Amino acid sequence: MKGVRYYPGFLPLTILCLVVLYAPLAVVAVYSFNGSASITEWGGFSLRWYTDVFTGPEAVRFGQAAWNSLTIALIAATTATVIATAAALAMLRAGPFRGRQASFALINLPLMVPEIVIAVATLIFFSTIGLTTGYLTILLAHITFCIPFAYLPIAARLEGVEGTYEQAARDLYATRAQAFRLILLPLLMPGVISGWLLAFIISLDDFIITNFVKGAGMETLPTAIFGSVKQGIKPNIMAISTLMLLVSVLFVTAAYLINRKGRQAPATPGKTT
Amino acid sequence: MSIAVDIRDAVKSYGPVTALHGVSLAIADNEFFTLLGPSGCGKTTLLRLIAGFETITSGEIRLFGQDIARLEPNHRPVNTVFQNYALFPHLTVLENVAFGLKMQGVDAATRHARAGKMLEMVHLSQFADRMPAQLSGGQQQRVALARALAPAPKVLLLDEPLSALDLKLRQAMRVELKQLQEDTGITFVFVTHDQEEALTMSDRIAVMSNGRVQQTGTARDIYEAPVNRFVADFIGETNLLQVDVDSVSEGRATLTLPGGHRITCPSASTTTGKHHLSIRPERLTISPEADLTATVDRVVYLGTDLQVIAHLEGGQPITLRLQNAARTTPPDPGQRIGLHLEEGAARLLAD
Amino acid sequence: MAGPGNIPPSASDTGYRSLIGPLLLPTWAVIGIFMVLPVLLMAVYSFLTKEFRGGVIWDFTLAAYDQFFVTRGLFGDEPAQIEWTYINIFWRSIWQAGLATILCLLIGFPTAWFIATRPAQTRGLWLFLITIPYWVNLLIRTVSLKFLIRDNGPLNESLMAIGLIDGPLPLVNTNLAVQLGLFYSYLPFMVLPIYAAVERYNFALSEAAADLYASRWATLREIVLPVVKPGIIAGCILVFVPSLGAFLAPDLLGGAKTFMIGSLIDEQFKGSQGDWPFGAAVAMILMTLVLIVLLLYARAQTRGATR
Numbered sequence: 001m002k003g004v005r006y007y008p009g010f011l012p013l014t015i016l017c018l019v020v021l022y023a024p025l026a027v028v029a030v031y032s033f034n035g036s037a038s039i040t041e042w043g044g045f046s047l048r049w050y051t052d053v054f055t056g057p058e059a060v061r062f063g064q065a066a067w068n069s070l071t072i073a074l075i076a077a078t079t080a081t082v083i084a085t086a087a088a089l090a091m092l093r094a095g096p097f098r099g100r101q102a103s104f105a106l107i108n109l110p111l112m113v114p115e116i117v118i119a120v121a122t123l124i125f126f127s128t129i130g131l132t133t134g135y136l137t138i139l140l141a142h143i144t145f146c147i148p149f150a151y152l153p154i155a156a157r158l159e160g161v162e163g164t165y166e167q168a169a170r171d172l173y174a175t176r177a178q179a180f181r182l183i184l185l186p187l188l189m190p191g192v193i194s195g196w197l198l199a200f201i202i203s204l205d206d207f208i209i210t211n212f213v214k215g216a217g218m219e220t221l222p223t224a225i226f227g228s229v230k231q232g233i234k235p236n237i238m239a240i241s242t243l244m245l246l247v248s249v250l251f252v253t254a255a256y257l258i259n260r261k262g263r264q265a266p267a268t269p270g271k272t273t
Numbered sequence: 274m275s276i277a278v279d280i281r282d283a284v285k286s287y288g289p290v291t292a293l294h295g296v297s298l299a300i301a302d303n304e305f306f307t308l309l310g311p312s313g314c315g316k317t318t319l320l321r322l323i324a325g326f327e328t329i330t331s332g333e334i335r336l337f338g339q340d341i342a343r344l345e346p347n348h349r350p351v352n353t354v355f356q357n358y359a360l361f362p363h364l365t366v367l368e369n370v371a372f373g374l375k376m377q378g379v380d381a382a383t384r385h386a387r388a389g390k391m392l393e394m395v396h397l398s399q400f401a402d403r404m405p406a407q408l409s410g411g412q413q414q415r416v417a418l419a420r421a422l423a424p425a426p427k428v429l430l431l432d433e434p435l436s437a438l439d440l441k442l443r444q445a446m447r448v449e450l451k452q453l454q455e456d457t458g459i460t461f462v463f464v465t466h467d468q469e470e471a472l473t474m475s476d477r478i479a480v481m482s483n484g485r486v487q488q489t490g491t492a493r494d495i496y497e498a499p500v501n502r503f504v505a506d507f508i509g510e511t512n513l514l515q516v517d518v519d520s521v522s523e524g525r526a527t528l529t530l531p532g533g534h535r536i537t538c539p540s541a542s543t544t545t546g547k548h549h550l551s552i553r554p555e556r557l558t559i560s561p562e563a564d565l566t567a568t569v570d571r572v573v574y575l576g577t578d579l580q581v582i583a584h585l586e587g588g589q590p591i592t593l594r595l596q597n598a599a600r601t602t603p604p605d606p607g608q609r610i611g612l613h614l615e616e617g618a619a620r621l622l623a624d
Numbered sequence: 625m626a627g628p629g630n631i632p633p634s635a636s637d638t639g640y641r642s643l644i645g646p647l648l649l650p651t652w653a654v655i656g657i658f659m660v661l662p663v664l665l666m667a668v669y670s671f672l673t674k675e676f677r678g679g680v681i682w683d684f685t686l687a688a689y690d691q692f693f694v695t696r697g698l699f700g701d702e703p704a705q706i707e708w709t710y711i712n713i714f715w716r717s718i719w720q721a722g723l724a725t726i727l728c729l730l731i732g733f734p735t736a737w738f739i740a741t742r743p744a745q746t747r748g749l750w751l752f753l754i755t756i757p758y759w760v761n762l763l764i765r766t767v768s769l770k771f772l773i774r775d776n777g778p779l780n781e782s783l784m785a786i787g788l789i790d791g792p793l794p795l796v797n798t799n800l801a802v803q804l805g806l807f808y809s810y811l812p813f814m815v816l817p818i819y820a821a822v823e824r825y826n827f828a829l830s831e832a833a834a835d836l837y838a839s840r841w842a843t844l845r846e847i848v849l850p851v852v853k854p855g856i857i858a859g860c861i862l863v864f865v866p867s868l869g870a871f872l873a874p875d876l877l878g879g880a881k882t883f884m885i886g887s888l889i890d891e892q893f894k895g896s897q898g899d900w901p902f903g904a905a906v907a908m909i910l911m912t913l914v915l916i917v918l919l920l921y922a923r924a925q926t927r928g929a930t931r
Contacts, residue, residue, distance in 0.1 A: 124665050
């Protein structure tokens, strides 16, 4: 008797699922340590392509692209997180109001419109208002599509924090601002941090929209990699890919741990009803 | 005696729904005052109006003479013990208790000393550095009390604070709460739906229903002299008999019981005609000196008591309680019994 | 029903009511200016006249839509007929996206179920394993897949080494490769919402079904699937919609024969061969399609809620 949760074949399918998801990444990670200049032959373990990434002929180009990616992601994620936190407070702490439905739709709009459509529309918009495509246009586009990603975990967390905490603070002579700063914000923090991490990764990841609004000569890491891959996959790309993979894994792990810690502090101790 | 909280014609509406229909109450200083009623009666809304979490639609709330109805909660010298305590989960027990003082600008040394004293008062000194989640329900409850009392509020509001505790703890806390109120001399306004809780602790009780205060008085007043059917029915067990009132004067009514017997009893009604008479089951005795005659249907064994369910000649049901003493011989089903009304057992209600 | 006294405090007076305007202003401003306005402008562009150096002339015309749906021969002098080129690209995209959705569902549902039925201690870890690839750069994942399946890549090499095939399977530049790419790109999107639904599923329902003589698979069909359907539909939407407008998988893994909507739009904005009004029109048509799918979804959801 296996119980109602058991279905034969589901475990093998889960393993297949994981293999499909991880095999390409694992293969590239392994080949990034290939000592050979050819991508087909295995020339022994070596770190030469990692050295190449930082000192090779393309180091400056990729370095600049990485810098652009990183600073854009930092600014975009931070701005989007501030905007999303404010929005979440209005959506979840102000009771029902006119325009709430519309605001909700607006916040989620970037998730519903296909990326390629956003890319086209944004390019057309910047070109019409005469804003030269470049760093600034990438940044503006990124802030926009990062908002819903930052919003989701913040709103989820805020829903879990009962209004009574703020009321208790107000009852104990805290002003509205103090109740926010000393009580709500610390309780909301896990959500704010995961929101920021999510937005950061999303910004770092984006290729399609960036590719449309970047203009000539401006590159982020994904567009630089894409340009390079168009001429064939080279070993240094595999090294860069592995490094980026590592960064992503670190970020997700951080988000996962923060979330878990946040959940461990229950929103309502002593609640039985 | 001065009045601590004076509520005049308080109305609270949520759009088309009215939660309070012009409530007026005067709560005396140093009083343990309870708002009692079923859920949805408006008692919590009234408490939240005093605390300042809801904005009053119309009416006045005065605290020792000062109109506070439109002040922000942080400008009202009242503190609340929340139903689920609302202890700040990211602050230690001590920091929780010291929070109100911190907001009032009290320096760190003074407020920690005071918070420590409050924790001592609720016997939790050794838990000062714990986080709230590490405490049991009863301990959290005491922290919530200490936190609300630390800034020495003029009035303490308690929103069903015992409802999350188990029975034993609840009974112990009742005694402790009453003791605390007497020791501190602070006015307590206590909200509950539990009549036993209300009767055991309160100096005075306001029974509420449908957004209105039905009756205000001491525990004895509302139990023994309920003014209307709701109060009589809600507080304890009662028999409600339909009777014909012959005459009323000076708070006493002369009426005819089913079966024809005429009696005189205290009356909340001023009109004659058909009315309801409330008779507490424990005030009825089986006696040949009968005011009423009934036929026994069932006898239910309740441990300390025996409950006798019977019906009168006209068919109206009537219940009485007999103490389960050694000398009590319960009647048998089908037996006809005479029922005697002790003095003050019956009371005529206003409808 | 909530009585008058029970109206949830809903944190109504935690003090944010008077701040709704200022709190939402940044959201409205940013998304309004940089997303709503651009999409509206794109709609306008789809009715403008193409300029040859890759810009537009502000003359209103239906030329872009005409070009999409109608052909009048090579020199434009024949009777109007339906132009199949672009409709076929759309059809191929819909077909590919649909197939990817079904494949993701077939693998994703068992995976989600399996994870959701793990004990609480290990469940988080399984879920974490599924989530990681979702957060890895899509471009890098697609490139990695290409590296794996190319003619003399590790997959073909190892298949040949164990003697399963004689020559390399020509995978890259085929519909199959694109399909694999889409499946691989969006698989986590299928697993996560189904997982959320199964986690909320009350397993006593399965026990009740078993008690009433339902077999394991009958229980799955009659009870489980209908109950977790909202999660399944959400997963399907999350895979189908981005697959439809996908650019990277078809561009990197496919070839000329596997052209999809994403590449068609992309092409209209590259260099001097570009045709912005046509690109805008194709994007409009794609967005309309997606909107229809989302509306159907919303309707199915409200119907499910009222039933």
